[in-house]
Amino acid sequence: MTAPPDAVLRTWLxxxxxxxxxEDKVMEIYMQGLxxxxxxxxxxxxxxxxxxxxxxxxxxxxxxxxxxxHHALARGMDLEAFFAEIMGRDSGACRGMGGSSYVVxxxxxxxxxxxxxxxxxxxxxxxxxxxxxxGEDRIAMCFFGDGACxxxxxxxxxxxxxxxRSQVVFCIExxxxxxxxxxxxxxxxxxxxxxxxxxxxxxxxxxxxxxQDVIAVHDMVAQARARAVAGDGPTLIEAQTYRxxxxxxxxxxxxxxxxxxxxxxxxxxxxxxxxxxxxDGDLEALRERLQQxxxxxxxxxxxxxxxxxxxxxxxxxxx
Amino acid sequence: MSSRxxxxxxxxxxxxxxxxxxxEAIRLALDxxxxxxxTVLLLGEDIAKAGGPFKTTVGLYDKYGADRxxxxxxxxxxxxxxxxxxxxxxxxxxxxxxxxxFLPTAFDAIAMELPRWRFMSGGQTSAPVTVRASGxxxxxxxxxxxxxxxxxxxxxxxxxxxVAGSPQGAYGLLRAAIxxxxxxxxxxxxxxxxxxxxxxxxxxxxxxxxxAVVARPGTDVTIVASLLMVHRxxxxxxxxxxxxxxxxxxxxxxxxxxxxxTVAASVGRTGRLVIAEEQYHDGGWGASVISRLAxxxxxxxxxxxxxxxxxxxxxxxxxxxDAMIPSAERIADAVRSVCR
Numbered sequence: 001m002t003a004p005p006d007a008v009l010r011t012w013l014x015x016x017x018x019x020x021x022x023e024d025k026v027m028e029i030y031m032q033g034l035x036x037x038x039x040x041x042x043x044x045x046x047x048x049x050x051x052x053x054x055x056x057x058x059x060x061x062x063x064x065x066x067x068x069x070h071h072a073l074a075r076g077m078d079l080e081a082f083f084a085e086i087m088g089r090d091s092g093a094c095r096g097m098g099g100s101s102y103v104v105x106x107x108x109x110x111x112x113x114x115x116x117x118x119x120x121x122x123x124x125x126x127x128x129x130x131x132x133x134x135g136e137d138r139i140a141m142c143f144f145g146d147g148a149c150x151x152x153x154x155x156x157x158x159x160x161x162x163x164x165r166s167q168v169v170f171c172i173e174x175x176x177x178x179x180x181x182x183x184x185x186x187x188x189x190x191x192x193x194x195x196x197x198x199x200x201x202x203x204x205x206x207x208x209x210x211x212q213d214v215i216a217v218h219d220m221v222a223q224a225r226a227r228a229v230a231g232d233g234p235t236l237i238e239a240q241t242y243r244x245x246x247x248x249x250x251x252x253x254x255x256x257x258x259x260x261x262x263x264x265x266x267x268x269x270x271x272x273x274x275x276x277x278x279x280d281g282d283l284e285a286l287r288e289r290l291q292q293x294x295x296x297x298x299x300x301x302x303x304x305x306x307x308x309x310x311x312x313x314x315x316x317x318x319x
Numbered sequence: 320m321s322s323r324x325x326x327x328x329x330x331x332x333x334x335x336x337x338x339x340x341x342x343e344a345i346r347l348a349l350d351x352x353x354x355x356x357x358t359v360l361l362l363g364e365d366i367a368k369a370g371g372p373f374k375t376t377v378g379l380y381d382k383y384g385a386d387r388x389x390x391x392x393x394x395x396x397x398x399x400x401x402x403x404x405x406x407x408x409x410x411x412x413x414x415x416x417x418x419x420x421f422l423p424t425a426f427d428a429i430a431m432e433l434p435r436w437r438f439m440s441g442g443q444t445s446a447p448v449t450v451r452a453s454g455x456x457x458x459x460x461x462x463x464x465x466x467x468x469x470x471x472x473x474x475x476x477x478x479x480x481x482v483a484g485s486p487q488g489a490y491g492l493l494r495a496a497i498x499x500x501x502x503x504x505x506x507x508x509x510x511x512x513x514x515x516x517x518x519x520x521x522x523x524x525x526x527x528x529x530x531a532v533v534a535r536p537g538t539d540v541t542i543v544a545s546l547l548m549v550h551r552x553x554x555x556x557x558x559x560x561x562x563x564x565x566x567x568x569x570x571x572x573x574x575x576x577x578x579x580x581t582v583a584a585s586v587g588r589t590g591r592l593v594i595a596e597e598q599y600h601d602g603g604w605g606a607s608v609i610s611r612l613a614x615x616x617x618x619x620x621x622x623x624x625x626x627x628x629x630x631x632x633x634x635x636x637x638x639x640x641d642a643m644i645p646s647a648e649r650i651a652d653a654v655r656s657v658c659r
Contacts, residue, residue: 061408095441106443111407112436119432122397126404126412133360133386133410140404153427156397163392315438316477318445318500 004054004218009277012054012214016046016270017286019070021294022079026069026086026100030249034302036088039100040067044244047269048173049074051217052141052239055225056109061127061140063120064113066101067173067243071143075108079297089304096307097315118144118151121170125161128168128228139228140168141221147178149195150187158236162202167228169221170236172196173211175243180255196238204236211239212269215276241269336517344486344518345375345451345507348493349413353383355522356411359497360387362398363415363451372417373453373512395421399428399450403436406448411497419454419468419506433502434477449496450504455547455597456644457510461635467546469506470603473574479503481526484534484549484570486516491526492572498525508546508597529576533585537567540654541585543608544595545571547644548626552595554647559654566654574604579611586612590620591657595650600627624653 004012023041030039042049049070053062064071072082077093085092085103092098093105104110111127114120124142131138148154149172161168172195178186187195199206205227209220217239224235242264246253253261274280339347353359360383361367361376367390370377380388391398395416402412416422422429429450436446456465472478481496481503483489489507496503534549535556544552549570556566567585571578586592592612594605609623626645633643 063404092441094439094443097441098439102439104440104443106440111404111444112440114432114436114439116427116431119400119427122400122428123404123407123432125397126401126406127408128404129401130405130408130410140408152394153396153400156392156394157400159392159394160397160401164389312438315440315442318437318442318447 004215006277008054009273010279012050013270013273013277013279014286014290015050015074016214016273018290018294019046019050019073020270021287021290022073022082023069025294025298029298034087035100037099038248038250039086040248041245042067042070042243044242044264044269045173045175045211046070047214047273048171048211048217048239048241049143051214052143052171052221054218055221056141057138059109059138061109061111061124063124063127063140063142064104064110065120065144066113066115067145068103068113068143069100072103072105072110075110077103077105077108079293080300081105083298083301084304087301087304088306089301090307090311091301091304095311095315097312118148118153120144121148121153122157124168125157125166128161128166128234129164131167132165137229138167139225142168142170143173145178146172146174146176146183146187146195149198158199158202158204161234162204165231165233168234169224169228170234171221172236172238174238174240177243177247179247180251194238196236199236204234206236208238208240211241212267212272214269214273333517333519336519338515339486339518340512341483341486341489341507341514341516342373342375342512344490345493346377347518347520348490349376350379350382351520351522352494352497353379353387358409359411359413360389360405361413361415362389362391362402364391364393364417366390366415371415373509375415395425396428399425400432402448403428403432403446406446407436407444411447413449413451413497416450416452418464419452420463420466422452422468422471429504430472430475434475438477445500446502447500448502449493450502451493451507452504453507453509455508455510456633456640459635459637459640462632465633465640467506467508467597469545469574470598472504473604477502478575479528480574481505482545482572482574483507484532484544484546484572486518488526488532488570488572490518490520491524495525495528499528506546510547511550514550526572529573529578531572531578531581532570533567533581534570535566535568537565537589539565539589540591540593540657541567541569541582541589542593542595542650542654543569543571543582543605545604546597548595548597551645551647552650555651555654558647558651564654564658571604577604577607582608583612583615583617586617586619590618592619592623593650593653593657594623594625594627595645596625596627597644598628599630600625621657624657626650626653
């Protein structure tokens with residue numbers, strides 16, 4: 001794969017910074033009482049989403065998870081609609097019906113973001129089947145975590161995806177913890193083996209990639225996408241990354257061994273890309289500009305109206 | 320074509336009706352739906368090359384091909400989730416679950432994903448998935464392959480639920496479900512698969528969503544029934560007619576939306592209600608019918624009766640299974656009890 005042009009790399013850098021600042025903002029407005037429920041933040045995992053989504057076309061479909069803010073923002077969701085959704089407002093991307101876990105924009109091909117672990121994996125497989133049956137140059141991109149690799153839906157869907165050559169790319173964002181538990185404590189694997197090796201049991205292509213390196217993630221997903229649309233079947237990609245914060249808002253992550261977080265922050269995905277393209281000197285100005293965008297979007301979102309029960313009733317059934 | 324049907328009390332078949340088995344009506348509904356709309360496709364275990372464990376898809380693989388009729392692995396949760404992904408992206412999949420008792424293996428996909436997906440997105444998506452299952456007792460299959468399962472999903476708002484009480488119902492409900500823009504679970508009953516009845520096919524023969532069917536008009540007592548209990552209620556009505564009791568039998572057809580208008584109108588005339596259901600009463604649609612009539616102060620002359628399953632589990636042992644599933648005699652006794 002040839003290296004992406006500089007302008008593309010700059011866009012990715014901006015997107016990753018935007019995601020980082022937006023996630024910090026979500027925490028800030030949560031503490032101000034503006035966010036109902038809980039939130040699952042993704043600081044540290046920006047490269048996995050930006051790199052993967054950067055390899056897609058506008059027609060491709062996405063299945064995300066409850067830790068999915070980075071997918072929405074990498075796909076280009078409107079910032080105000082994003083914050084308004086998290087605040088439960090009618091002006092939100094899902095009219096306030098979803099919230100943090102479910103924030104999607106179907107006009108961007110984001111067709112779902114279930115809170116049930118692993119539930120999106122069969123759904124993405126089905127969307128990939130639609131593309132295959134119609135002979136379209138299109139895939140379904142499916143993100144999920146290491147924790148989802150132990151639920152039945154993962155195995156059932158991988159089996160059928162490979163059997164039927166669904167045009168789907170699976171991306172495990174292995175952030176090292178399934179909720180509060182290190183993934184190796186819950187996942188039977190040979191010593192040191194990555195989760196992606198499980199694909200071999202289904203005869204499926206698989207790959208492990210440095211999830212902190214946006215270029216590496218992009219290359220791997222681009223290759224997998226090409227395989228899928230060529231009819232060569234799905235790929236299970238494992239992007240190895242790290243979740244800087246705990247599982248959800250109330251989890252301080254105290255179970256992590258001392259030094260682990262700092263070691264991962266040494267390999268921060270924003271820092272790696274900025275250094276790689278000689279943009280370290282631009283970071284402060286970039287942050288300042290994007291912070292203003294984030295602050296203004298969140299302020300506008302907080303003015304959004306609440307939805308009504310009559311509106312909610314309308315969203316249950318289609319005509 | 321005309322022929323004697325084995326459903327007593329059913330009004331004479333229209334002149335243009337064929338007489339077919341209930342399972343053939345299911346097969347014809349799938350065939351006609353696939354012919355009418357090339358986005359309709361089928362997913363299920365053994366349904367393609369083998370024609371289906373209950374022979375409800377015979378010939379469809381040969382007619383429509385491997386891209387429209389899929390033999391799935393035994394992985395109901397997986398293929399129902401796959402159906403959801405197909406539906407979100409423009410197809411109209413129909414999944415066959417074989418025995419109703421296997422529905423719980425797909426509980427996440429059917430109960431938690433299908434009915435909530437559209438809502439969670441604020442109406443941005445829709446999920447036109449039809450889930451079919453064949454349930455019910457009488458086959459001596461024992462505890463894990465004899466449930467109707469018909470009321471299991473009623474607490475999962477966002478799903479519609481249909482129950483087929485005749486060949487015409489099996490055809491019209493399934494066609495309506497497939498054409499509907501929301502997820503629908505359609506139940507049929509295994510013990511009715513070989514029963515014959517009149518069927519008029521066609522793209523204008525889709526059942527109306529949420530509309531019950533008066534299977535037999537009557538003036539004295541209303542029976543509301545589903546699935547095999549419709550047939551047994553008609554048998555009971557025939558016997559009771561000889562005693563001077565004219566029973567109206569309502570084939571409820573949809574458990575969501577529940578057609579309380581038809582039920583209330585009937586009860587308004589008869590003042591007497593019997594529920595006939597092959598399920599436990601608590602938490603079922605029959606209890607909902609009684610509750611809704613009670614809270615609406617329906618003019619019941621006497622307290623309603625419910626003929627349901629006793630609170631034991633189904634055994635394969637014939638006398639035990641026969642004692643579990645409401646018979647025409649038990650239904651007739653309940654009618655007599657509300658007439659005293």
